[in-house]
Amino acid sequence: GRQLKVWKNEPPSMREFFLHVTKEYKDKTYVVYEEERCSFQEILRSSIKCAASLFAHAGFCLWNDILWVGDRVTICSRNRPAYLAAFWACHLLGAVSVLLDPLLPLEPLKHCLALAKCTLLILDPDRADMIQPIASTLKQTTGISAYLVFNDQTTEFCWAEMDSWTTVCSENGEGSVDILNNDPNVLPDDDAAIFFTSGTTGLPKAVLTSHRACLTAPFNASFLESRTRLRQGEPARLEFSQNSDVQGGILLPRIMCHIGPFASMVRRITCTYRGLKLVITRTWDPLEGQYTFPPYTRLLTICSVAIVIRELADHGLAGYPLESIAFTGATIPRSFFQSVRKAFPQTTVQQVYGMTETTAAVGGFAGRDYEARPESCGFMYPTNDVRIMKDGDNEAVLGEEGEIWVRGPSIMKGYFGDPVATDKVWTKDGWYRTGDLGNLDAQGYLCIKGRIKDIVICGGSNIDAAWVENVLYSVPGISEAALVGIPDELMDELAAALVTVRPEYKGTITEEYLLVKAEELLPKYAVPVMIIVHDGKFERNTSGKILKNKLRIVAQKEWERRKGRL
Template sequence: MSAPDALLAADPVLTKVAGPGSPFEIGEREGLRQFVAAPPDLNLLIESARRFGTRTCVVDFDSAGTERRMSYDQVFAWRDQLVPILHIARGDRVAIAMRNRSEWLVAFLAVIKGGGVAVLVNSRGSGPELLAMLEDVDPAVVLADSERAAAIREAGFTGRVLDLTKPFDAEELARRAGNAAPDAGLAKATDPCAILFTSGTTGRVKGAVLSHRNVITGLMTTQMSGMIVLGNMAAQMGTTTEALIAQMPQQASLLVYPLFHISGLGSGFLSPFLGGGKVVIMRRWDAEEAARLIAAEQISMFSAVPTMLWDILHRARIDGTSLSSLRNIGCGGQALPVNLVEEVHALCPHAQIGTGYGMTECSGAIAQAVGPEFMARPAAAGRRLSMVDVRIEGPDGAILPPGETGEIVVRGAQVMLGYWNRPEETTAVLTPDGWLRTGDVGLVDEDGYVFIVDRKKDMVISGGENIYCAEVERVLGTIPGLTECAAFGLPDERLGERLVAVVIAPDIDEAGVIEWVASHLARYKAPTRVAVTTTPLPRNALGKVDKIALRKLWPTLSGEQ
């Protein structure tokens, strides 16, 4: 029995959704499970959304704060107008540096249509951080909003920049349309599609290169998981999946994840877009505004970090705003506290709660659990998804049995091509036969649930943002007079974790240290507290700062109890 056949035989629900002849039929190619009907080019999937025509596609606010609504027809018209202005060829890299807004969505669609590779720049970065990312990939053009365009120029970028928040001259549009680049044709499945930046233990950003097949597999896996959930719901209600879908109103999702994150790009934008959903974009997180939008726009899907879930539930308790439209509430990156799950159930009794575990290098989720599956193992990060192979390896590389703890290693058609211009770092995480070392320590139980125990990477997840301690420590090390420093995370009920630091620096105080980091990196990467000391930091036998000991010393060093 082949791997796909064995997989389907083990799960009758999956058999209905992914069996022979279905849109999600699973086959084996090049030793990997793949979707038989998947197109080679992401743009072919995008084009399929034209069928939604006059249906509302996006709701957001322009630079002046005015609400705007666009249909699928209007979004495609805007995209088609932008493509010739880009004047790019197959494989050209095009950077997108904007906050979450309609222009970002249109920019991405246009880059893919034009045959380019979308380089998703962290819009929250400082000017120098933005410049470092741009210089790394050498883009043919940068698509920006006014704020990012100014920051890039001030940092010294001399390449081509288009500010999409300013209207183009009609004559320029006509001239570009008449002198458009040749049609890019279809991409090959293994062609680069997007580059998303991530950090490692060195604290230096690197671009994960995702192919068209990677991104499409990630998206179709998410869609298939949704169909499985609907299939289970239909069975419980004594109806068919088709009948259930026909009765459902248009799905509406509230986009709060940054679009330069894989969660924002995939589950926040492309997945609802391809399903004909309405994407409602917030300019910035505000619990009161989020509650208003959920009620006004009848938001049915809301995926956020625990911090935001706590905020929205607290706001609903205070002002009585209805959250009754919510049908799917998701959370990823951090485990959901039991009391948060109970609060969600109390205020949103009809909503399915879910969680997931994934990473940029895997084009999205590796494990996921929704509804009853989630409630069966609420402490898990999710259940291994059918398109991904997951194994646990010991320190010696030996494959460990279910229930034993080691490094989580994964393989599948959604695993990245590698890191842009980083062959050594690529080799360090990707084996010759395609297994990706995640750097996360965990276990997989007998039922396929994945549990995260620890991270090999020295990283803090605060409010859903990844903060790499090595990056912060490198900036701390530039403070004049500083002799020692260490950054690490502490548990925080609201943020999940908060970043703190201990420094030996005689000529600067806590506020000065925080501002120093905030002025050199994105502000969210600055420590929330800093303990300035004259005592040498504890070190282990290898001479490295002992952060376990520092955490124990933190109450004494900081005065926090």
């Protein structure tokens, strides 16, 4: 019953959106992956074959239970063209795509699968190797009916209890027309996708979004681009020009499951809308990535965190005629902004603000506005509203710091399977409590000041301190554990941990041992850069809380010493 501002010409569903753009751009290149090129029509045909196979393949064990509209299909894979085909196949059927980080260790991955309760799990070979020993158990505990493995025809298929993507998709062709003619009649506010993010317990939460939320992104991006062009005295351009002789592209250096930091999933939809090439990489290596630029692809845009942009500038891309660079995650230091302007003097620089729960960006700015206020993260998009709240439910005065609340059509529907967590962040009148601290100036620009929760922001990724600390506490002999952030120009912060050891374990627990344990139980981005085994006990306040501000100083000095700066 809440009233929200929406884009009136937005497609009603991901299916309708995909069918529109593939008809519009047809034989233009859609995906660039290493030496492989796929057109919009080729990805459409692959998606139709996949959808038809998933819906009607008689010998496929899933089809003892038909895939229904609203069923969840999980994709856990590194980047590849087949990923896009599987993603769009889900939406042709009206299924919910669940995008799972392939770099998660086994335990968090199992947790996510238990939350998602998916019907089908699609894996790349590396993830199939990880899952195969427990495939039968997962079927019993998570509700998975079948597995599909992305594979090529040059290698032997060796995964028991799993089916080959290539075989399943090649065995069905006759039912393809039915996919186009049988509309699942999905509505804008129906479930569309699930993404995962870290919660206060440290384990990922399943963020459920609607079709409207996903499809608001390209319209917001077009608005920002048009506003920026008008501010520079140029004509607005809302869509990709069909008359352009050279088709442009966007580099997506991150795994396509990511919605935060905003780059991959939402940028994928936005650039699909504009008819741009998506330049994807299996893993991010700036030297390897450089090879896919000229003469193969005319890149227009790069959207990523500061560290990736720096790597590109340092490895020969400086001076490349990009139209725009979009920074995601934390705001960048003014000195770094100036170095980017020097490396790419003709490029429009953008900063966007959002998070997984907001289906990526809810605000941002670019061009002259950004250059004047690089410490800010811009203004809200027309569909979104913002409040600064303090002391619970009291709205702060202009310029005063408080918690940022946002509202709009791109906000998540809730944490799937966790109504308690959902109720904690949603207000009764439809505002989402971000947990970010910030303020608004007289012109409506938003400035982020920090986090209410104990989180380290490293390279655009939010590392929940409690999560890492709980992993360290699980090691026998650890008495106290604390995670702190130490400043870093490129990554914003680096995660550093400190521990104290029980007397009977002194001398037996080393930093090297703890780092190995952390690497076993945490995703790569959450592993601390160092773990200090601290002498004595941590200093605490009168309520018993660890004084992390003092530990942060200890960690920063130790990091500087290790880097040879002291």
